[in-house]
Amino acid sequence: MIIDRLYEEIKDKGNVCVGLDTHMDYIPEEMKSKYKKLEEIIFQYNKRIIDCTSDITAIYKLQIAYYESYGIEGLKAYKRTLEYLRKIGSLSIGDVKRGDISATADMYAKAHFEGDFETDFITINPYMGFDSITPYLKYLEDGKKGIFVLLRTSNEGAKDIEYLEAEGKPVYYHVGDKLEEMGKKYMGKSGYSSIGAVVGGTHQDEAVEIRDRYKNMFFLIPGYGAQGARGEDVGKYLNGLNGGIVNSSRGIIKAYMKYNDGVEKFDQYTREAVLNMREDIGYEG
Amino acid sequence: MIIDRLYEEIKDKGNVCVGLDTHMDYIPEEMKSKYKKLEEIIFQYNKRIIDCTSDITAIYKLQIAYYESYGIEGLKAYKRTLEYLRKIGSLSIGDVKRGDISATADMYAKAHFEGDFETDFITINPYMGFDSITPYLKYLEDGKKGIFVLLRTSNEGAKDIEYLEAEGKPVYYHVGDKLEEMGKKYMGKSGYSSIGAVVGGTHQDEAVEIRDRYKNMFFLIPGYGAQGARGEDVGKYLNGLNGGIVNSSRGIIKAYMKYNDGVEKFDQYTREAVLNMREDIGYEG
Numbered sequence: 001m002i003i004d005r006l007y008e009e010i011k012d013k014g015n016v017c018v019g020l021d022t023h024m025d026y027i028p029e030e031m032k033s034k035y036k037k038l039e040e041i042i043f044q045y046n047k048r049i050i051d052c053t054s055d056i057t058a059i060y061k062l063q064i065a066y067y068e069s070y071g072i073e074g075l076k077a078y079k080r081t082l083e084y085l086r087k088i089g090s091l092s093i094g095d096v097k098r099g100d101i102s103a104t105a106d107m108y109a110k111a112h113f114e115g116d117f118e119t120d121f122i123t124i125n126p127y128m129g130f131d132s133i134t135p136y137l138k139y140l141e142d143g144k145k146g147i148f149v150l151l152r153t154s155n156e157g158a159k160d161i162e163y164l165e166a167e168g169k170p171v172y173y174h175v176g177d178k179l180e181e182m183g184k185k186y187m188g189k190s191g192y193s194s195i196g197a198v199v200g201g202t203h204q205d206e207a208v209e210i211r212d213r214y215k216n217m218f219f220l221i222p223g224y225g226a227q228g229a230r231g232e233d234v235g236k237y238l239n240g241l242n243g244g245i246v247n248s249s250r251g252i253i254k255a256y257m258k259y260n261d262g263v264e265k266f267d268q269y270t271r272e273a274v275l276n277m278r279e280d281i282g283y284e285g
Numbered sequence: 286m287i288i289d290r291l292y293e294e295i296k297d298k299g300n301v302c303v304g305l306d307t308h309m310d311y312i313p314e315e316m317k318s319k320y321k322k323l324e325e326i327i328f329q330y331n332k333r334i335i336d337c338t339s340d341i342t343a344i345y346k347l348q349i350a351y352y353e354s355y356g357i358e359g360l361k362a363y364k365r366t367l368e369y370l371r372k373i374g375s376l377s378i379g380d381v382k383r384g385d386i387s388a389t390a391d392m393y394a395k396a397h398f399e400g401d402f403e404t405d406f407i408t409i410n411p412y413m414g415f416d417s418i419t420p421y422l423k424y425l426e427d428g429k430k431g432i433f434v435l436l437r438t439s440n441e442g443a444k445d446i447e448y449l450e451a452e453g454k455p456v457y458y459h460v461g462d463k464l465e466e467m468g469k470k471y472m473g474k475s476g477y478s479s480i481g482a483v484v485g486g487t488h489q490d491e492a493v494e495i496r497d498r499y500k501n502m503f504f505l506i507p508g509y510g511a512q513g514a515r516g517e518d519v520g521k522y523l524n525g526l527n528g529g530i531v532n533s534s535r536g537i538i539k540a541y542m543k544y545n546d547g548v549e550k551f552d553q554y555t556r557e558a559v560l561n562m563r564e565d566i567g568y569e570g
Contacts, residue, residue: 021388021389063385063389063392065383065385065389065390065392065393065396066389066392068392068393068396068397068402069392069393069395069396069400070400071364071396071400071401071402072357072360072361072364072401075357075360076357079356079357097383097384097385097410098350098382099382099384099410099412100348100350100382101438101440101442102440103306104306104348104350104351105350107348107350107351107353107354108350108353108354110354111350111353111354111356112353115354115355115356116356116357117353117356125382125384125410125412125413126412126445126446127384127410127411127412127435127446127447128410128435128438128440128442128443128446128447129438129440129441129442129443129444129445129446129447130442130445131440131441131442132440132442150412150413153386153413153414155386155387155413155414155416155417156414156416157386157413157414157415157416157417158413158414159414160411160414160415160416160459160463161411161412161413161414161456161459161460162412162413162414164449164451164452164456164459165451165452166449166450166451166456167449167450171446171449171451171456174445174446174449175446178445
């Protein structure tokens with residue numbers, strides 16, 4: 001099961017998920033002028049980050065919105081980055097948050113688990129119901145792929161739908177309870193299922209409750225750094241460090257920008273950002 | 286307001302939205318062998334359908350999942366089809382159902398309202414809350430773009446979340462009530478807002494109720510044909526025909542496959558499928 005591979009990666013490398021939400025504004029002029037095509041510039045920037053962090057990063061997450069915003073060229077960079085990660089043996093998440101049903105969901109599954117945009121895990125939006133999740137499950141059966149379904153996110157708007165109280169529990173528990181049940185078919189040796197959940201790292205008050213309720217569920221935790229969650233907050237979701245990964249994007253891929261000599265020491269500052277975050281979360285290696 | 290343009294198109298052409306969910310299996314060998322590249326094959330197939338239906342089709346909807354499943358080549362066909370529609374003056378919907386927040390939603394808005402994948406309307410998933418909708422609104426302000434937000438869909442799984450009863454009303458009313466309120470800022474002369482909703486054409490029992498509740502909201506109605514909704518069913522959502530568009534994909538783009546001489550008379554059969562559907566819905570043009 002792919003989830004076991006992720007579990008092992010975490011033991012070796014820590015709980016950091018580096019979010020490659022790459023924007024052209026983050027890329028130093030020195031790197032931009034070296035390459036002609038946008039595809040190449042973005043890919044080379046990602047490669048640079050990957051090369052200096054892959055021994056301390058359990059998994060990389062690519063937010064596809066950034067690549068889509070650059071059109072065909074951007075998506076070529078998305079494709080190449082995923083290919084590169086696969087080549088060097090690093091795991092990846094395509095943060096696509098797709099949510100659709102039947103034949104359409106089949107097409108999304110094909111798009112992101114095969115072909116140009118193949119990745120190890122994708123994120124899924126459950127609004128349309130659980131038949132928007134089932135089409136992906138055939139890829140989980142042989143253990144090669146996994147999914148993270150949006151459960152309870154870290155944004156202000158989470159209250160609008162996710163937190164609505166329905167039939168005695170919040171909407172996100174309706175999602176989670178069903179996922180926990182579906183996940184039993186895809187359990188790894190690690191004790192976690194290849195059906196994971198996206199759970200925002202803020203709202204520490206209910207962190208323990210949500211962690212206890214979904215013992216078999218591995219969490220992808222956004223919200224660290226830029227969105228306000230601290231190491232001690234996200235720690236509560238981690239189940240003794242092995243039940244989740246914590247994503248940081250800007251905190252790492254823009255880390256070099258905080259320093260006058262950031263461009264010269266790009267690798268060092270980027271790496272330090274991952275190491276500091278790893279320590280802040282509580283990894284003792 | 287773009288919604289007024291759609292309203293006028295409907296008066297002239299009827300309520301049919303042709304869904305270009307193009308799969309290679311639908312394309313006749315004769316067309317496939319004419320072109321080398323997948324991009325060209327899919328684009329030419331779409332163009333053929335558009336050319337024989339554009340005078341009787343208010344708007345075209347492209348389900349991006351189909352194009353994503355063919356990777357970069359597929360997305361080039363997606364781009365070219367949208368460009369072609371714009372060139373001939375036809376409206377388009379990018380059925381992308383994206384749902385994300387803040388900076389990421391900004392990127393999705395940029396991706397689908399500007400640049401390579403520019404379209405007139407996109408569909409949006411509201412699960413993460415209303416801050417996953419606000420980033421798109423700046424494109425509505427000058428009247429050039431519109432959105433359709435998932436409200437109540439036509440699939441079996443709609444019961445899992447959309448129908449959950451929360452604080453006295455179903456989740457989809459929570460979505461709809463807020464959208465109706467947000468939409469007041471983007472009202473067109475037609476009496477409809479550029480914030481529309483996706484409302485499945487099945488479940489006729491509550492069709493009248495939902496139509497009455499959201500008087501200012503224009504509906505994009507899937508579920509016709511392949512998904513089981515009939516003309517009389519979807520009619521109830523249309524508000525005297527001008528308050529919605531009804532999508533059909535396979536019923537139109539695969540129509541020719543039902544006939545022995547389908548390939549020779551491709552244009553005729555495709556056109557007839559649109560005309561029959563238009564009449565079935567109740568258009569008297």
